[in-house]
Amino acid sequence: MNFIQWATSPWGERVPIHISWDLLWASAIAGALFLIVHAIYVGYWAKPAAEPPQDSKQAAAAARLPERVARHSFGARAFHWVMAAAMFVLLFTAFLPKVGVRFSWLTIHWIAGIVLTVSVVYHIIHASFWLDFWSIWPNSQDLTDASRRLQRALGKPAPPPRKFGKYPLENKLFHLAVFFAGLAVIFTGFFMLYRVPTPFFTRNPYLFSDMTWGVMYVLHGLAGVVFVALIMAHIYFAVRPEKLFLTKSMIFGWISREKYLEHHDPERWPLEGGAPQTGQSKAPEAAI
Numbered sequence: 001m002n003f004i005q006w007a008t009s010p011w012g013e014r015v016p017i018h019i020s021w022d023l024l025w026a027s028a029i030a031g032a033l034f035l036i037v038h039a040i041y042v043g044y045w046a047k048p049a050a051e052p053p054q055d056s057k058q059a060a061a062a063a064r065l066p067e068r069v070a071r072h073s074f075g076a077r078a079f080h081w082v083m084a085a086a087m088f089v090l091l092f093t094a095f096l097p098k099v100g101v102r103f104s105w106l107t108i109h110w111i112a113g114i115v116l117t118v119s120v121v122y123h124i125i126h127a128s129f130w131l132d133f134w135s136i137w138p139n140s141q142d143l144t145d146a147s148r149r150l151q152r153a154l155g156k157p158a159p160p161p162r163k164f165g166k167y168p169l170e171n172k173l174f175h176l177a178v179f180f181a182g183l184a185v186i187f188t189g190f191f192m193l194y195r196v197p198t199p200f201f202t203r204n205p206y207l208f209s210d211m212t213w214g215v216m217y218v219l220h221g222l223a224g225v226v227f228v229a230l231i232m233a234h235i236y237f238a239v240r241p242e243k244l245f246l247t248k249s250m251i252f253g254w255i256s257r258e259k260y261l262e263h264h265d266p267e268r269w270p271l272e273g274g275a276p277q278t279g280q281s282k283a284p285e286a287a288i
């Protein structure tokens, strides 16, 4: 199978022009397989996590907790849903024509691309200055816990892993993958705007060499198809019964005190004076 479509430039150079659109199916099938294998694993093999006994420190912290623990500020939720809407429009406008649904996709696509870009710029500024920036990046504690979990799953002796901070390792890894794929589509998409009629730039297909354009189109397409599998997995987890409380928190902004204590380590996602330090803002009242 050839992963890239090639062409010959007017100067006789062999240049890449697109990815092979078979990769779209490869990504969709990989996404579907992941869902099926995960659902079978959880349904038939995975043991429910044993609840570690609550120590007196934790019980005291619970007594000080409000019933609703703030998890996502309005600004963070608005970003998530604007980005999600832009992402769906981008995926459908990009790939429906590739599977035979013909419509004029290009203008809708690049407008959604600009919405995505602006929302991501907002998110980077918001996360850098108002949110707890480091809460979403994997750290050494996550790796230690992951290795303990693996050892225990294999029946080897290992100390129990700690509960999570604000974000479990899986969410952090998903964010990392979206970060790289997102940067790739945005960076290449920005320059690709020079190839199509927009009100922003004078069209200039000679901005780069044929080879550089080709590499950009391939990178754009590759990151785009990776998003197909990533979004499938994301939606699958969002609707799984045990994760629904997280999905609801992306709508309403909070999780219950019980869910907070069940899944999170108050030392890793600490509370200030009994009120949740959401990781969203320096102080809950200031949540934006």
Ligand code: HEM
Pocket (backbone or CB within 6 Å): 017, 018, 019, 087, 090, 091, 094, 095, 106, 109, 110, 112, 113, 114, 116, 117, 185, 186, 189, 190, 192, 193, 195, 196, 217, 218, 220, 221, 223, 224, 225, 227
């Ligand atoms: C998840 C996000 C995105 C996906 C899945 C996606 C997917 C695609 C695909 C598959 C193509 C066809 C590429 C080809 O023919 O080789 C394309 C073209 C294009 N994309 Fe995107 N894209 C995304 C984000 C963006 C963004 C953020 C921008 C702009 C900032 C953008 C701007 C464009 C433009 C201008 C074209 C047309 C290029 C042309 O036909 O010459 N895209 N996109």
